[in-house]
Amino acid sequence: MKALNRNQILLLSKINENSESTITSLLTKLSNELDIPLSTLKFNAKILKSLNLIEFKQNDKARIVCLSEAGKFILNIVNLQFNENYLSIIKNLSEAKLIFPSISQSRTFLEEPLLNNLKAIASRIRENVVRMISEAGSGHLGASLSIIDILVVLYFLKIKHDPKNPSWSERDRVILSKGHAAPALYAVLAECGYFPTSLLSSLRRIDSFLQGHPEVYIPGIDMVSGSLGQGLSIANGMALSFRLNGKNNRVYVIMGDGELNEGQVWEAALTSSHLMLDNITVIIDRNGFQQEGSTENIKRLEPLAEKWKAFGWHAIEIDGHDLNQIIAALNEAELTKGYPTVIIAHTIKGFQQNY
Amino acid sequence: MKSIREEFGKVLTSLGAKYSNLVVLDADCGSHTKSKNFSQKYPERFFNIGISEQDLVGIAAGLAACGKIPIVSCYSMFLMRAWEQIRNTIGRANLNVKLIATHAGASPHADGSSHQCFEDLSIMRVIPNMTVIAPADSKSMALLLEEAIDLNGPIYMRLGRDEVHDVYDSNPHLEIGKANTIVDGSDVSIIASGVLVYEALTASQMLKRDGVSASVIDLHTIKPIDTNIIVNESRKTGALVTAEEHSVIGGLGSSVSEIVVSEYPVPVEMVGVKNRFGESSLSYRELLLKLGLTASSIYHAARRVLLRKR
Numbered sequence: 001m002k003a004l005n006r007n008q009i010l011l012l013s014k015i016n017e018n019s020e021s022t023i024t025s026l027l028t029k030l031s032n033e034l035d036i037p038l039s040t041l042k043f044n045a046k047i048l049k050s051l052n053l054i055e056f057k058q059n060d061k062a063r064i065v066c067l068s069e070a071g072k073f074i075l076n077i078v079n080l081q082f083n084e085n086y087l088s089i090i091k092n093l094s095e096a097k098l099i100f101p102s103i104s105q106s107r108t109f110l111e112e113p114l115l116n117n118l119k120a121i122a123s124r125i126r127e128n129v130v131r132m133i134s135e136a137g138s139g140h141l142g143a144s145l146s147i148i149d150i151l152v153v154l155y156f157l158k159i160k161h162d163p164k165n166p167s168w169s170e171r172d173r174v175i176l177s178k179g180h181a182a183p184a185l186y187a188v189l190a191e192c193g194y195f196p197t198s199l200l201s202s203l204r205r206i207d208s209f210l211q212g213h214p215e216v217y218i219p220g221i222d223m224v225s226g227s228l229g230q231g232l233s234i235a236n237g238m239a240l241s242f243r244l245n246g247k248n249n250r251v252y253v254i255m256g257d258g259e260l261n262e263g264q265v266w267e268a269a270l271t272s273s274h275l276m277l278d279n280i281t282v283i284i285d286r287n288g289f290q291q292e293g294s295t296e297n298i299k300r301l302e303p304l305a306e307k308w309k310a311f312g313w314h315a316i317e318i319d320g321h322d323l324n325q326i327i328a329a330l331n332e333a334e335l336t337k338g339y340p341t342v343i344i345a346h347t348i349k350g351f352q353q354n355y
Numbered sequence: 356m357k358s359i360r361e362e363f364g365k366v367l368t369s370l371g372a373k374y375s376n377l378v379v380l381d382a383d384c385g386s387h388t389k390s391k392n393f394s395q396k397y398p399e400r401f402f403n404i405g406i407s408e409q410d411l412v413g414i415a416a417g418l419a420a421c422g423k424i425p426i427v428s429c430y431s432m433f434l435m436r437a438w439e440q441i442r443n444t445i446g447r448a449n450l451n452v453k454l455i456a457t458h459a460g461a462s463p464h465a466d467g468s469s470h471q472c473f474e475d476l477s478i479m480r481v482i483p484n485m486t487v488i489a490p491a492d493s494k495s496m497a498l499l500l501e502e503a504i505d506l507n508g509p510i511y512m513r514l515g516r517d518e519v520h521d522v523y524d525s526n527p528h529l530e531i532g533k534a535n536t537i538v539d540g541s542d543v544s545i546i547a548s549g550v551l552v553y554e555a556l557t558a559s560q561m562l563k564r565d566g567v568s569a570s571v572i573d574l575h576t577i578k579p580i581d582t583n584i585i586v587n588e589s590r591k592t593g594a595l596v597t598a599e600e601h602s603v604i605g606g607l608g609s610s611v612s613e614i615v616v617s618e619y620p621v622p623v624e625m626v627g628v629k630n631r632f633g634e635s636s637l638s639y640r641e642l643l644l645k646l647g648l649t650a651s652s653i654y655h656a657a658r659r660v661l662l663r664k665r
Contacts, residue, residue, distance in 0.1 A: 233410045
């Protein structure tokens, strides 16, 4: 927002208005109309592309430029208005519920003041994440935004942890197996007090400690990640260790849905159910997209819950932006004995809650 | 001659008594790697993870992150399929995992090229934080394994399968990171690891008959490498031969040469596997001969390097 410059914001809104132009013709037109050098516009368009805020699609004649979901979302924040585009995102979520009828019904669980407090925290974290990624000039915005509600419920409601003592041995463990959503986790950790919020702007900079993907020397990070598909195996080892020591700590793994393409996930899923590691909860951020497109077009995952069940897991499907459903599912996972639990959280890539 | 894997199983079991937080993981090869010996004594601290090496490495990382000392026992070749997991989790987080790779080099002779591993030293030593060890015999394996458990951090140790000649009769003083001089010579230095140390000793006897005095150095720790001993030998004899049951690309010979070229350039001849895969043979010896991994190859390499000596 503030970190996007005036030209970038201008480009976002012009691209939104001109839905049928190629990037070259649009930039040339703007350059002439507004007397801005073409090279300046090109440079800023490149930045928008690298932030995945704009994308290209082929029609029968040319390659036309348009806003990505994340781009639309940013533009909405910039305009400080929740217009029709935003409402259409909300509509998509209700469509998702039609496609996945097993999504459990929202249950009122959290008291109103607490719920509002959590929503305000999530909102603040979203703002921070957008700012971090745009300041860094790169990062996975959509994939970070989709897991924020889950992380907020985990860190502010569910897990045993102590931000003043990050290496407290009695803490529960969280592994962000989809390490590219690190900005979301960093913003949540800062909000918890593991380190000052002011450090968030150091993301991806030289000599800073907020690396592009999680490193163990960052307070609050329990395990390195960044290479997909490895978190559940590590969780198996942690869960085994807790069992050997007679401890009841829990291990949470946050995975992407695209990540499920990795074979190691399924090796690990067999191990957890075989060893009956019911102290593991996997949360799948089911936003439906991986880098190059829809998960169902690239390597079909559905019926996903059935796959996990066939691997010996207890599977729950929820709306991953409904705080009530998230906490209910996490509690259900903890109460489930003899089986590890997977929570398939249906989310929207680039989601911004209307609080 | 002893079977090094049998000895490994016994040593592991005795270490199990001393270290209560030691756990052993295997990828369905316990009866081959001999980690089964441990599992019979400590079934609650042994996990057969199944034929899934990537998961195996991840589980070890998780155990180490929670304070256990996991020993991963696995065929060296098949542990390499988890290289990226080793690099990205155990290496990056500097976790206290001990990777014990059995059936290294040509030792699974009958199985052929799919099982024979001549690449591991190269791709393990390139990982930051990783210590890489190749013991010469059962006795040094036992000593170095216990030291490895006391050392906090990731360790890769490669072992052969069966026939390994004894190099050490009494209890030697071995320290991870410090090469051991077995014979002190003045004309040429043979720097070897693993089963090639025994071959180097035989070669030094052959050279002695020619009136050539050869040092024999057991470079059991490939990384961190003992720079001092390599520089001292280069200064003293001015001619080096390296010998390893591994590819000459990236292994012990390369490691020694990296020191020599930057610290004290002298001619080096490398004995090792020359950019090829292994093959099946009825006996281990037969394959070592075919691959040029014997005393006679070391002897000839020493003669060549002496001619190149300035």
